[in-house]
Amino acid sequence: MIEPLFLEGVIKILFVFVLISAALIISTRSLASVLTTYTVQSFLLAAVSFLLYLMEGKSELLLLAGLTLASKVLLIPHFIKRIEEKIKISRDLNFTYLEPTTSLLLSIGLILLSYAFLSRVFEAFALSKLFFFGAVIGLSLTLMGMLVMFSRRKVITKALGYLSMENGVLMFGIFVTELPFILEILIIIDLIILVLLTSILAVGLDSSIEEYRKKIRRLQVWNGGEAL
Template sequence: MIDPLFLEGLIKILFVFVLISAALIISTRNLSSVLTTYTIQSFLLAAVSLLLYLMEGKGQLLLLAGLTLTSKVILIPYFISKIEEKIKIGRDLHFTYLEPTTSLLLSIGLILLSYVFLSRIFEDLSLSRLFFFGAVIGLSLTLMGMLVVFSRRKVITKALGYLSMENGVLMFGLFVTEIPFIIEVLIIIDLVILVMLTTILAVGMDSSIEEYRRKFRKIQIWAGGRSL
């Protein structure tokens, strides 16, 4: 039997690495590095779920770890790597509204804000420190992923920011929400993400939102002409 205190210590170490991965996704300009960081982040979440399974013995946690490995560590990164090969964009050099340094400083504020906010929300609940910190990391990761969506111009990078937000939802749900509900939501979200990535791969969303809209209008015009 593994000591629960030892497992709890490992989970707290993983919390630190999850935050580091979120900071790297915000600041890194190389798309391959962003994808690798997202894959590592997803693997860390799967490891957290596995360690929680070893602590609590709930089979749903083991199922969630397997689902995370399959979809977020293998399947979705494979789709994105294929998109990278097709659109041939190695770097996302342009930022909207927020530069990486500003985003990192704002991220620190968001982590502190999440801590204060959740400490007030959960002050009347008998929530252990581990589960409280897990909720804080989950909310912080969601907000940091939102910063990526807000600050990046390339649509493929925005998609990675959205996926990082989803990881934050997963982390928050691991420590606060019922596990069967999380699994159902993640399956639906992953299916939506895969459809979106397939659309990107088919249309060639190799630039900003504006560029994609221009390409999509051309497809609509072409489809309208064919229907006539």
């Protein structure tokens, strides 16, 4: 039997690596590196869920770890890799509004803000330090994912930011909300993401959000002409 204190220490170490992965997604320009970082981040999330299962023995945590591995470590990265191969773009050099250094500094502020906010919210609740820090990391990861969506120009990178944000929501849910509800939400979100990635793969996504909208409009006009 593994000591709970040892497992708790390992989970806290994984928290640090999760934050590092979020910072790399914000600052890295190589799409392949961003995808690899997201995959590692998802694997860390699955590992946290599995270690919590060893601590608490809840079968939902084991199911959540397996589902995360299947969807976020294997299936979704495979779809994104196919998109990268199709669009043949290896780097996202353009940033909107915020440069990587500014984004990283803002991320530190978001982590501190999350800590201060949740300290007040959970002041009346008897949460252990592990679960409190898990909630802080989850909220911070969500905000940092939103920052990626806000600062990046290429739509494929924005999609990875959204996926990272969804990882944050999942981590927050593991430590705060009821597990069956989180499992249902995770399945629904992953299905939506897979449909979105499939549509992106079909239309072709080699541009910014403005050019992507133009492609969609041209496709709609073409379909309208076909119907006529």
